[in-house]
Amino acid sequence: MVAVGTTDDGPAAGLSLLSPEEEALIEGAAEGRQRKFRAARGCARRALVRLGVPPVPVLRGRHGEPRWPAGIVGSLTHCPGYQAAAVARAGEVAALGVDAEPNRPMRRAGMLELVTVAEERARLRELARLRDDVSWDRLLFSAKESAYKAWYPLTGRRPGPAGIVIEVGIAGRFEARMEGTGTALEGWWLARGEFLLTGAMLRAAAPNKRRTA
Structure with a gap:
């Protein structure tokens, strides 16, 4: 399992890494919400890379849950001042939440x-x-x-x-x-x-x- 967290919601947290599909999910959202979304997706991107998975868009499921690449389980979280992601291979971990x-x-x-x-x-x-x-x-x-x-x-x-x-x-x-x-x-x-x-x-x-x- 790989976890990445940050207290930064600026460029270092991965603002420039969103895909067009991810950007579409926050179109029209408040600026603060956009920053948190980008920072959490930046954590997800880095966690996937550390796990050996190429960066891919992390979109939303039917009820807002993150959709991970095939063979991967994971979770995202953010609260004021902090955001994080954790991912693991499905062959090792069946379910994961943070x-x-x-x-x-x-x-x-x-x-x-x-x-x-x-x-x-x-x-x-x-x-x-x-x-x-x-x-x-x-x-x-x-x-x-x-x-x-x-x-x-x-x-x-x-x-x-x-x-x-x-x-x-x-x-x-x-x-x-x-x-x-x-x-x-x-x-x-x-x-x-x-x-x-x-x-x-x-x-x-x-x-x-x-x-x-």
Whole structure:
């Protein structure tokens, strides 16, 4: 897997690399939206090159998800001041999602109760006692976003927040249980300055080994 992130949304982030098809996707959009789109696509372009894949347009699917080249899975994210892309070969990773959020508590009243279950809220209280430099509620939200971004392109299903149950570890890992499926995604997280970064993936099933006589 290859991940590329940047806090730059200027020319160094890849403004000049968009294809005409990609430019058409942001025609008429606000300037700020165009900068974020270009920067995220620039990250995607560099990530693909590092993976050994020639640059290609990264267009949108039916519900706005990025469309990757055949044999590639990936994810894009951006929040104010940061954008990133992660890609992997489908033979190694079946599903991949990433998300970036500001390292600040969620402010909307009732939001935490809306997007979590009781066991998640209990775990957040434990984590807050262990480490106070991480906005754990926002991290949990980000982990759910990463899991959703991995799950939807793989299955075409759109689980609600309570359909993804996150068990966050203190050392930069989490598990995302996709309720009702028996499937769990591997997750990782990072608190870097003013940003929280999360990623979730499902490894590709190993091919069956040929039996020998």
